[in-house]
Amino acid sequence: MPTHLLRLRDFSKEELNSYIMRAIALKKEVALGSRNLKLAGKTVGLVFEKASTRTRVSFEAAMFGLGGQVIFLSSKETQLARSEPLKDMARVMSRYVDGIVVRTYGQEIVEELARYATIPVINALTDLYHPCQVLSDIMTVIEKKGPIEDLQIAWVGDGNNMANSWIQAASRFGFSLTVACPEGYEPDRKLMDEAVAESVKPINLVHDPVEAVSGADVVNTDVWASMGQEAEQDARVNVFQSYQLNSALLGHALEDAIVLHCLPAHRGEEISEEVLEGPQCVAFDQAENKLHIHKAILEKHLG
Numbered sequence: 001m002p003t004h005l006l007r008l009r010d011f012s013k014e015e016l017n018s019y020i021m022r023a024i025a026l027k028k029e030v031a032l033g034s035r036n037l038k039l040a041g042k043t044v045g046l047v048f049e050k051a052s053t054r055t056r057v058s059f060e061a062a063m064f065g066l067g068g069q070v071i072f073l074s075s076k077e078t079q080l081a082r083s084e085p086l087k088d089m090a091r092v093m094s095r096y097v098d099g100i101v102v103r104t105y106g107q108e109i110v111e112e113l114a115r116y117a118t119i120p121v122i123n124a125l126t127d128l129y130h131p132c133q134v135l136s137d138i139m140t141v142i143e144k145k146g147p148i149e150d151l152q153i154a155w156v157g158d159g160n161n162m163a164n165s166w167i168q169a170a171s172r173f174g175f176s177l178t179v180a181c182p183e184g185y186e187p188d189r190k191l192m193d194e195a196v197a198e199s200v201k202p203i204n205l206v207h208d209p210v211e212a213v214s215g216a217d218v219v220n221t222d223v224w225a226s227m228g229q230e231a232e233q234d235a236r237v238n239v240f241q242s243y244q245l246n247s248a249l250l251g252h253a254l255e256d257a258i259v260l261h262c263l264p265a266h267r268g269e270e271i272s273e274e275v276l277e278g279p280q281c282v283a284f285d286q287a288e289n290k291l292h293i294h295k296a297i298l299e300k301h302l303g
Helices: 013-031 054-065 086-093 107-116 131-145 161-173 189-198 209-213 230-243 283-302
Strands: 043-048 069-074 099-103 121-125 152-156 176-180 203-206 218-221 258-261
Touching: 013 131, 013 161, 013 283, 043 054, 054 069, 054 099, 054 121, 054 283, 086 107, 099 107, 099 283, 107 121, 121 131, 121 283, 131 161, 131 218, 131 258, 131 283, 152 161, 152 209, 161 176, 161 189, 161 203, 176 209, 189 203, 203 209, 258 283
Parallel strands: 043 069, 043 099, 099 121, 152 176, 152 218, 176 203, 218 258
Antiparallel strands: none
């Protein structure tokens, strides 16, 4: 298994499955009241340039739950704010902690940190990928629907970091995926071409959300304007109006389809209140599973 977790494409299906199976086992341990202290004596550094609720709390709770310790650093609290070279930061942090979890803007930041660090670097979100989140999403799908290889997954909305990571996941896990985005808001083209070439099941890009959702077992969406795109919010709301995941759109999916949203949700924009609070939505199970998948990731890379 690679030392670092920077993107899903770097891993085999078997390696990605091992995270999920371990997370499911760790979740069962918690339900039974068992305490796993495999990371006792270990410390992880969380370096976050982007704000976070679920990702920060779940990584911290995961590390504490495994007996380890956390040092949280926002960009204002590090020399990144003063343009310290990343290679210097990576080599110094490697002498202080046992792993670095990074939430930042450019993918090149986590890649350079990984190039110079002698400890694991884990991508907790960049503008290009969100690998840990998609692993927790797939864990949720498997819990609710069974083997993901047998399912048809739909993505509706922006071709953002979540869409990119779902596309890479489809090429590794071998499930069918249809992504529906407005023109001009599609996923990364190079990434898409690579995934299609490597996948055993269809990965399709369409512009009609009804086409994407029709017959789907799982319907997935996310906010229309990600962090750093706030200035585009009004324009994006106009462009994405027909991509709202509401009861009418969900009606084209299978009757027992589940709805995913990685949160936070903008009710009345990318998803309606009725769908988010409805019986098909498993967004809060997803949120819980971030804790368990992060435990599995930390255990495998720092243990």
